[in-house]
Amino acid sequence: MSPRRNRPRRRKKNDRTRDDESALINRITGGERYESGPDGEWAVRRISGSAAVKTYRCPGCAQQIPPGMPHVVAWAAFGDGEDRRHWHSSCWERRTHRTVRYSRHYPGL
Numbered sequence: 063m064s065p066r067r068n069r070p071r072r073r074k075k076n077d078r079t080r081d082d083e084s085a086l087i088n089r090i091t092g093g094e095r096y097e098s099g100p101d102g103e104w105a106v107r108r109i110s111g112s113a114a115v116k117t118y119r120c121p122g123c124a125q126q127i128p129p130g131m132p133h134v135v136a137w138a139a140f141g142d143g144e145d146r147r148h149w150h151s152s153c154w155e156r157r158t159h160r161t162v163r164y165s166r167h168y169p170g171l
């Protein structure tokens with residue numbers, strides 16, 4: 063009902079071009095999208111397999127994300143990018159929907 067909500071949000075672009083990895087990710091993915099989770103708002107980018115050239119540790123399951131595996135990188139939307147984390151795509155999805163009991167709805171998982 064509030065017309066003010068239609069105004070698009072503007073974000074400072076130069077915040078995230080400070081380090082090379084951010085610039086690289088930005089170039090690969092063409093930017094991020096924003097998701098609201100139970101623990102705040104997150105900036106999220108999807109990394110393709112060919113763009114994944116390093117091994118990361120997923121905070122969702124504490125397993126490694128090997129080079130070549132498509133995955134997700136996320137950080138606090140209003141932070142400075144210092145808390146950026148690489149997640150398995152499935153772990154990220156589970157995290158943002160963690161109140162949902164996947165094991166009940168999808169017994170195969």
Ligand SMILES: [Zn+2]
Binds near residue numbers: 125149150
């Ligand atoms: Zn994981």
